[in-house]
Amino acid sequence: GEDVEQSLFLSVREGDSSVINCTYTDSSSTYLYWYKQEPGAGLQLLTYIFSNMDMKQDQRLTVLLNKKDKHLSLRIADTQTGDSAIYFCAESDTSGTYKYIFGTGTRLKVLA
Amino acid sequence: DVKVTQSSRYLVKRTGEKVFLECVQDMDHENMFWYRQDPGLGLRLIYFSYDVKMKEKGDIPEGYSVSREKKERFSLILESASTNQTSMYLCASSSQTNTEAFFGQGTRLTVV
Numbered sequence: 001g002e003d004v005e006q007s008l009f010l011s012v013r014e015g016d017s018s019v020i021n022c023t024y025t026d027s028s029s030t031y032l033y034w035y036k037q038e039p040g041a042g043l044q045l046l047t048y049i050f051s052n053m054d055m056k057q058d059q060r061l062t063v064l065l066n067k068k069d070k071h072l073s074l075r076i077a078d079t080q081t082g083d084s085a086i087y088f089c090a091e092s093d094t095s096g097t098y099k100y101i102f103g104t105g106t107r108l109k110v111l112a
Numbered sequence: 113d114v115k116v117t118q119s120s121r122y123l124v125k126r127t128g129e130k131v132f133l134e135c136v137q138d139m140d141h142e143n144m145f146w147y148r149q150d151p152g153l154g155l156r157l158i159y160f161s162y163d164v165k166m167k168e169k170g171d172i173p174e175g176y177s178v179s180r181e182k183k184e185r186f187s188l189i190l191e192s193a194s195t196n197q198t199s200m201y202l203c204a205s206s207s208q209t210n211t212e213a214f215f216g217q218g219t220r221l222t223v224v
Contacts, residue, residue, distance in 0.1 A: 008152060031211060042116075042202055042215035043155075088154065090213075099170070100145070100204075100213055104154035 004103035006089055011109045018076040020106045022089030025070060032065060033090040034074045037105070043088060046074070076108075084110045115139070118203050118216035125223050131190040133219050135203030142208050144186035146170075146178065149200040149218070161186055193223045 003025045012018045024032070030051050035043040049056045049063045049072075056063045062075040076083055089103040119134035137144065143162050147155040147170075157170030159178040167178050175197060179187045186205075190197055200220050204213040 004154075006154075033212075035215075040217075042217045043204075043213075044215070045212050048211065099157060099160060100206075101157075102147070102155035104152060 004089055004091060004101050006087075006103040006106045008104060009107050009109070011111060012079050013111050014079060014081060016079055018074075018079045018083070018108055018110075020074045020076075020087050020089075020108065022072040022074075022103050023070055024072065024089070024091050024101075024103075026091055026093065026101070027070070028093045030093045031091070032063075032072050033088075033092070033100070034061075034063065034072075035088040035090060035102075037086040037088065039085075046087075079108075079110050081110045081112055084108055116203055116205055116214050116216040118201075118219050120219050121217060123219055123221045125190075125193050125221065127194060127223055129190075129193050129223075131193050131221065131223075133188040133190075133201055133203075133221070135186045135188070135205075135216055136184050137186075137205040137214070138184065139205060139207070139214065140183065141205035141214075142183070143206045143213075144180065145204040145206075145213065146176075146186065146188045147202045147204065148172070149202055155202065158188065193221075195223050197221065198223045 033048040034046045060077045064073045086105040088105045092100045116137045145160040146158045161167045161180040177189045203216040206213040
């Protein structure tokens with residue numbers, strides 16, 4: 001079945017760039033997402049990319065998609081302490097199932 | 113402002129009790145989802161619904177049921193709560209265009 005995998009932890013220093021990686025298995029994925037979860041809160045959409053794109057940039061966020069390797073990454077430039085959170089990669093398709101498949105989440109810790 | 117509201121932030125129930133988790137969205141979304149979130153396992157889909165009175169099993173439906181009598185409300189039911197159902201439960205909704213899922217704040221359920 002579909003599977004989305006992420007590493008569980010990442011620690012970076014304030015001001016450095018963070019790169020969070022994700023691999024997925026479903027080649028029919030139409031959209032790929034990055035969600036952020038702050039402590040005690042639900043998930044909020046950070047950005048998403050269509051499967052026919054290679055890259056998307058939104059201010060400090062850069063998403064790279066390698067369809068051949070089924071690899072998605074999220075780069076956060078100039079990481080701040082407020083970026084400390086859990087980041088989830090997710091995929092969905094438009095084949096009619098309407099399901100989102102989420103990864104395990106990567107806990108990002110930003111050190112001052 | 114779009115909103116998905118879960119009826120409780122924290123809930124403590126006894127083993128064997130019947131538990132209802134309620135979720136309401138105000139965006140007229142067709143799709144609604146229930147996930148549970150556990151450390152190291154990410155979000156796992158319990159059930160989803162793409163229309164009133166329609167429901168589909170997700171990846172871990174055992175021990176749960178759902179009800180969607182009205183478009184804006186999606187209820188998760190634990191028929192006989194067990195300690196292994198202690199978890200964070202997240203409700204989400206999305207439109208048929210499937211570009212973003214909106215999440216509630218979550219209900220942390222403890223079964224003792």
